[in-house]
Amino acid sequence: xxxxxxxxxxxxxxxxxxxxxxxxxxxxxxxxxxxxxxxxxxxxxxxxxxxxxxxxxxxxxxxxxxxxxxxxxxxxxxxxxxxxxxxxxxxxxxxxxxxxxxxxxxxxxxxxxxxxxxxxxxxxxxxxxxxxxxxxxxxxxx
Numbered sequence: 001x002x003x004x005x006x007x008x009x010x011x012x013x014x015x016x017x018x019x020x021x022x023x024x025x026x027x028x029x030x031x032x033x034x035x036x037x038x039x040x041x042x043x044x045x046x047x048x049x050x051x052x053x054x055x056x057x058x059x060x061x062x063x064x065x066x067x068x069x070x071x072x073x074x075x076x077x078x079x080x081x082x083x084x085x086x087x088x089x090x091x092x093x094x095x096x097x098x099x100x101x102x103x104x105x106x107x108x109x110x111x112x113x114x115x116x117x118x119x120x121x122x123x124x125x126x127x128x129x130x131x132x133x134x135x136x137x138x139x140x141x142x
Contacts, residue, residue: 004044004062004070007036013075013090022081043073050101055111063111069097 011019023031047070048057059066072094079086086094103109 001041001044001058002062003037003040004047004067005040005074007040009067009071010036010040010074010078013071014078018082018084019078022078022084039074039077040070042077043070046070046073047101050098051104051111054105054107059111065097065100066111069101072097 014022020031023035025032025035047066051057051066072090075090076086076094079090100109104111
């Protein structure tokens with residue numbers, strides 16, 4: 001299985017002191033070998049579990065949105081290892097990615113975003129279509 005995120009992507013999002021502490025379970029001042037790889041594998045498995053009922057796994061090409069979701073799941077687990085509060089914008093991003101994966105699971109979104117766009121009518125009126133010129137109001141009973 002190909003991991004959906006990388007160490008470099010994680011290091012770009014998590015400050016080194018937080019990452020180093022979260023990955024140092026034996027308190028020797030060094031990241032424990034293979035711990036980050038295990039966390040990445042857990043995040044990859046979590047994404048697969050969320051979309052596996054709709055998508056053929058393993059993915060032959062990993063869409064950017066899947067890589068992003070896995071990255072946020074890794075971040076969530078790393079902060080959780082030391083019971084650190086997530087920055088608010090991180091928590092928001094994690095929730096948004098989880099909601100998007102739920103929509104993929106439920107068939108409301110597609111991984112490659114090629115689902116047709118549907119226009120919804122507004123309470124019985126005509127749907128707003130970009131470029132549509134509204135018809136002038138005409139009343140034959142002047």
